[in-house]
Amino acid sequence: MQGHDSSVAAMGGTGSQPTETKLEPAEIAARIRALQLLREAGVPFVVGGAYAYAHYTGIHRDTKDLDLFLRKADADRAIALFEANGWRTERNTHGWLHKAFWDGALIDLIYSAGSGIPQVDDAWVEHAVEGEVLGQRCLISPAEEIIWSKAFVLERERFDGTELNHLILAVGPRLDWKRLLERFGRYWEVLLGHLMFFRFAYPSDREHVPAWVMWGLLSRAFDSVRGGNWSGRLCRGRLLSQPGYRIDVEQWGFEDGLTWDERERARAAATAEPAPNQS
Numbered sequence: 001m002q003g004h005d006s007s008v009a010a011m012g013g014t015g016s017q018p019t020e021t022k023l024e025p026a027e028i029a030a031r032i033r034a035l036q037l038l039r040e041a042g043v044p045f046v047v048g049g050a051y052a053y054a055h056y057t058g059i060h061r062d063t064k065d066l067d068l069f070l071r072k073a074d075a076d077r078a079i080a081l082f083e084a085n086g087w088r089t090e091r092n093t094h095g096w097l098h099k100a101f102w103d104g105a106l107i108d109l110i111y112s113a114g115s116g117i118p119q120v121d122d123a124w125v126e127h128a129v130e131g132e133v134l135g136q137r138c139l140i141s142p143a144e145e146i147i148w149s150k151a152f153v154l155e156r157e158r159f160d161g162t163e164l165n166h167l168i169l170a171v172g173p174r175l176d177w178k179r180l181l182e183r184f185g186r187y188w189e190v191l192l193g194h195l196m197f198f199r200f201a202y203p204s205d206r207e208h209v210p211a212w213v214m215w216g217l218l219s220r221a222f223d224s225v226r227g228g229n230w231s232g233r234l235c236r237g238r239l240l241s242q243p244g245y246r247i248d249v250e251q252w253g254f255e256d257g258l259t260w261d262e263r264e265r266a267r268a269a270a271t272a273e274p275a276p277n278q279s
Helices: 025-041 049-057 072-084 122-126 143-150 161-174 177-201 203-208 211-227 246-250 257-271
Strands: 066-069 088-093 097-102 105-110 129-133 136-140
Touching (some): 025 072, 025 105, 025 136, 049 066, 049 143, 072 088, 161 203, 177 203
Antiparallel strands (some): 088 097, 129 136
């Protein structure tokens, strides 16, 4: 989103602090202390998860942890800071986050994602919005980055499409759609899929997604139909659900699209060239 906005969506939201009926006071205090430690040390971070979702949509839900998004170098600084202050920690869990524990409190320091595609970079801080979390003034994850990161979560036990729809309903007219399209890049089909779900869920609010965005994506979809199959036998499903598409790789003879995509991104980074934009 463009600029800073501390307002909740105009859908009857009651503020930016989620109701935390299941949390003990000590756990809330630990979350507050975590925010204070990072701010006092000057470690840049943005708040995501349930707190960011509530900030934009006004929908409050209990949350088992506090999700903070940081660049990898800042996440490493943060976990060292927690260790120095007596927190129990786990580093590089699943290869994309650190964890810090204080009694029953859990702080997730997220610097990437399971797919490896949404990486936390400078833009997360540059485009963050100001808000309040647990009585603390903080930067909240940009709505564009929330959509980008959640769009690749399509597991059997977790599907973030509902939250994406609510985000678009709440702030769609204010989104920086050009920047969001750039974020998805060659993964544009993932974005188009979610936008079609939004149009189905909210047929009276389709204008929340600009017509030029839909026409551009649909034009690319028509081009991909005309282009036919890719060469080879590749399954990119594991970018969306690693366990869900394991059978395709282990038993059905598909090349693993997750490994393929990691290789292509590494090659593109090494040569300073864009990754292949096949349709």
